Amino acid sequence: MWNLVLCGLSGILLGVLFSFQRSCPICSKFDYDEKLLERVIRNDILLNDALDKITETKAKVEHVLTRIIEDNAKAVNTLDVKRKELDDNVESFINSVTRNVSVTVEEMKASLKSLVLQTDNELKAKTRQIDEKVEDFFYSASQAVHRNVTDLSSAVQLLVERTASELDIIKDQLKVPTSYFRARITASYTELSGAQDVVFPTVDVNEGQGYDPSTGKFTASIHGMYLFSVQYCVENNKVVHLEIVHGGKTLQRSTEYDSSAYFRCVTMQVSSVVAMGDMVWVRSTESSMLFSDSIRYNSFSGTLIHV
The missing domain is CATH 1.20.58 (Methane Monooxygenase Hydroxylase; Chain G, domain 1)
Structure with missing residues (x-):
């Protein structure tokens, strides 16, 4: 130029x-x-x-x-x-x-x-x-x-907060609430008639307060998979016929006759999905005689294993 x-x-x-x-x-x-x-x-x-x-x-x-x-x-x-x-x-x-x-x-x-x-x-x-x-x-x-940097920072902060909130929700969902009970019969002899509900009045553990010692029935407060177990001991030369029922429907049955004079004890257990509000208990199917002492327990227990 x-x-x-x-x-x-x-x-x-x-x-x-x-x-x-x-x-x-x-x-x-x-x-x-x-x-x-x-x-x-x-x-x-x-x-x-x-x-x-x-x-x-x-x-x-x-x-x-x-x-x-x-x-x-x-x-x-x-x-x-x-x-x-x-x-x-x-x-x-x-x-x-x-x-x-x-x-x-x-x-x-x-x-x-x-x-x-x-x-x-x-x-x-x-x-x-x-x-x-x-x-x-x-x-x-x-x-x-x-x-743009400010907007990006705000978006990242919002994403972090949302992710943290979602993680908290997931953690809460992963927490398995405690629901566990164990009760016993302390009387030396318990005679049962057919189709009689078995009551275990002595409560050792009752986390969640789902077991009623006056009726012998467990009421689920949480929907999930439960494991139930029953141990019973048989009077000499007597027979015991028991079952675990869920809302009146049989889940598991067991029969034991003792002719050895050792007062043998037997255990049966079963797992089942129980809805909130459903009941599970033990019932005799025929006339039975239970025996109990310091080394032989008749017990009924249950625990929540998965939600």
Whole structure:
């Protein structure tokens, strides 16, 4: 850009010099100014085109800005060199023709200095505009990045809180509530008739308070899989017929006859899914005789093993 201006100025000076050497009329000052104005306008158009392209993308802005700064530095350096050359040429030209065209030379020198000053001011103004637009662009970009980071941080925080809440729910679901009981018959002899509910009145453990020692029935407070166990001891030369029932439906049955005089004890157990509110108990299926002492327990127990 500055090369074109300087080349144009050099051409004008040479033209003036040749015109004086050929004793031709001096070129019109307005024609000269018009040509200079055209060059300035073309330079201004080029600068405006470069300014429009800056806003396309951040990467292009940085690249173009770097180029502009480099070109500006080169232009300033070139302008200084050309200005010195121009001053030298003008001074030489003035010395060579001062006696004939002193007035014209002074006017031309003033015009050239004014043009240089005007062009320099315009270049500085364009540079300031570019700096302001680049600064605005980076400020807007930084604000957008800050908003995006803030939104992302909020989303991550919300996700962490939601995940923690879901984990707490899962942990609560994985906790198996305690529901366990064990009760015994402490009487030495217990005679049962057919289809009689067996009551175990002495309670050793009753976690969850599901077992009723007055009825001998366990009522589930939690839906899940339960394991029930019954141990009974048989009177010598007697028979015991027992079953574990769930809501009146048989889950497990056992029969034992003792003819050895050892008062043998037998255990039966069964697992079953029991709904909340359902009852499980022990019942005799036929006439039976239970025996109990310090080493022989008649007991009924149950525990929740899975929810």
